[in-house]
Amino acid sequence: MNYQNSRITEVAELLRQRFATLEVKADLLKAVELKALYAEIPTLAAEDRAAFGGELNQLKQELLDLINASQEAAEALPALDVTAPFDINSSRPQLLPTTSGTVHPLTREIQRVADIFGRMGFEISESREIDDQYHMFETLNFPKGHPARDDYDTFMTVQTDKDGEPLIAPAHTSTMQNRVLTAGKAKLEQGEAIAVVIPDRVFRNEDLDARHEHTFYQVEGVYVAKGVHAGMLVATLQTFLQEYYSETLGGKELDVRVNPFYFPFTEPSFEFALSCPFCDKKGCNICSYEGWIELLGCGMIHPNVLTAAGIDPTVYTGFAWGCGIDRLVMMKYGIEDVRHFESAKLEFLRQFS
Numbered sequence: 001m002n003y004q005n006s007r008i009t010e011v012a013e014l015l016r017q018r019f020a021t022l023e024v025k026a027d028l029l030k031a032v033e034l035k036a037l038y039a040e041i042p043t044l045a046a047e048d049r050a051a052f053g054g055e056l057n058q059l060k061q062e063l064l065d066l067i068n069a070s071q072e073a074a075e076a077l078p079a080l081d082v083t084a085p086f087d088i089n090s091s092r093p094q095l096l097p098t099t100s101g102t103v104h105p106l107t108r109e110i111q112r113v114a115d116i117f118g119r120m121g122f123e124i125s126e127s128r129e130i131d132d133q134y135h136m137f138e139t140l141n142f143p144k145g146h147p148a149r150d151d152y153d154t155f156m157t158v159q160t161d162k163d164g165e166p167l168i169a170p171a172h173t174s175t176m177q178n179r180v181l182t183a184g185k186a187k188l189e190q191g192e193a194i195a196v197v198i199p200d201r202v203f204r205n206e207d208l209d210a211r212h213e214h215t216f217y218q219v220e221g222v223y224v225a226k227g228v229h230a231g232m233l234v235a236t237l238q239t240f241l242q243e244y245y246s247e248t249l250g251g252k253e254l255d256v257r258v259n260p261f262y263f264p265f266t267e268p269s270f271e272f273a274l275s276c277p278f279c280d281k282k283g284c285n286i287c288s289y290e291g292w293i294e295l296l297g298c299g300m301i302h303p304n305v306l307t308a309a310g311i312d313p314t315v316y317t318g319f320a321w322g323c324g325i326d327r328l329v330m331m332k333y334g335i336e337d338v339r340h341f342e343s344a345k346l347e348f349l350r351q352f353s
């Protein structure tokens, strides 16, 4: 803004510069230089007062605009995250000595599981914590309205996907099957197998008790090639379990049970159970007095699931499984309540240091 009057021009420049240094921006309007200009008005010749007063008001408006603009800019700053565990403006907190903390037992066991499957030739992949209903159901041969969808009741977001369906917190790691199969198709064409395991977190709307949590872990496995059959599935899982429990078993053969079951995405489907280590098959409250603990679901991948990923089911066959990691770990260490894992109880966690 340019002013005709040289004194007003001078004060305007001075105040613009001072503005940057002011802590309270509104103090600009209290500047003595501005007051002096106003005090000058009555001393001016009558014919000059209107022009001088008009310019002075313009200057005041300019200063007001400056103050308002800076206030808006300050309000537009990103909000402070009040849930942050420390003041983000402070210097970094000193970390506790490492002897006070340990890797969470589930994290450590997930690494062990991944290591065993890695040695068996499987690639390790990850799932996601928000997914869509297409991957949760459609690609897995659960068409809309399929009653088995009810077994996978989970949490949903208000946000919807492109079909207008709510996004979901995946209720199983099987949501990754279509992605793994689609990505692995090229391998099949080169004569290699698709062999992937996906250990990750899943969510369900559960009534919580010693065996059920709303947040838990699964390891999904997918193996596809030419001529794959159910015997290979049983051998793979038995080899894994024998290795995983090798320290606990002390050379003993593992007792497993394979029962027919139903999943929409496998045909035939099976349920794999381990004998209850708490009661030695006599029956206790951990195994619901059955003597066995259902550990994982598995089966031969349904032709519709292969077709949905563009794989010809008349050429290739495969097996898949989904195993609850929490339960696997509970049985290894004799943990009687799944809720300990997410409880953050130090007495519990320190036993695994």
Ligand code: DAH
Pocket (backbone or CB within 6 Å): 171, 172, 173, 174, 220, 221, 263, 265, 266, 296, 297, 298, 299, 300, 319, 320, 321, 322, 323
């Ligand atoms: N997704 C199933 C569940 O959470 C478990 C499962 C069963 C996974 C069979 C599979 C499978 O890959 O083939 O109940």
